[in-house]
Amino acid sequence: MQDRGNVFAMQWRKFWVAGLAAAAVAGSAFVASAEDAATPETKKAPCTDDAMIVFDASGSMSGNQVLGIPNSKPRIDEVRWALRQVLPSATRYRRVGLVTYGPGPYNQCNVSLAMKPTSNAAKPIMRAVNRIIPAGKTPLTSGVEQAAEALDYRNNPGVVVVVTDGEETCGRSPCELAKRLHDNAAQLTVHVIGFRYESYSWTGGNSVMDLMCLAEQNNGLYIKANDEQELVDALEKTLDCPMISQAPLNPIR
Structure with missing residues (x-):
C-alpha cells in the first residue's frame, strides 16, 4: 500500500x-x-500627429450677419476667439501649421503657407491670424492641397482641419482632390468645419456635399458650427487631444 x-x-x-x-x-x-x-502605431496617440489648420480668410469672413441679422462682430473675429481658446491645449502634444486662403489682390484665388507644422505653435499661429485682413475668393481645394503637401502626406500621417464659411469659388473640385489624397496618402485625416456656412443659391446642397466628400474620403468629420462656442467644440474635437490634454490652460490673450 x-x-x-x-x-x-x-x-x-x-x-x-x-x-x-x-x-x-x-x-x-x-x-x-x-x-x-x-505596435508603435497603437502606442502613439493619433492626436499627436502633425496637423495643419486651413483658415478661410476670404472676403465673406469680414461679414457680421447671421441669417441676415447683424452680429456683434465679424466672423473672422469669432474664429480668432475660438482659436485662442483651443490652441494652447492643442499645441502641447502636436506640431501645428497654418495655411490661409483669401487675403491678397481683390477677387483673386490666393493661398499662402503661413507656417509648416511647428512645436509650440499657438502664439505664432495667432500672430499670423491676427494680421489677416479678409479679402479675395475661396480657393478651398488649393488650400487643403497645400496643407497636405506641408504634412508630406504621402510619407507621414497627418491631420488637416479646415475652417470655412463658404464653398469653393475658384473652379476646382474638392471631391476630386479628396479621392487623390485618399489614394496617395500614408495616413491622412481631413476634418472640415463649416462655420456659419453659406452656399450660393445656384449650387445649393452640392457645395455641402463637396465639403463632406473631403472629410468622408479621408477618415474625417464634417461639423457644422453656428456660433463661437460650437466652433470651439468642433476645434477641440478635431484638433485637440482630450485623452492627454487634461491640465487646464489659459487661453491666449
Missing part, C-alpha cells in the same frame, strides 16, 4: 508541475500577444 501511495504522489506531483508549466507558457504567450498588439 505504501508503494502504491508513493507512486500516486509522484504522479500527482508530475501532473501539478506540468500544469504550472502550461500555465506559465500560456501566460507568457498572452503577454507576448499583448505586446505585439501594442
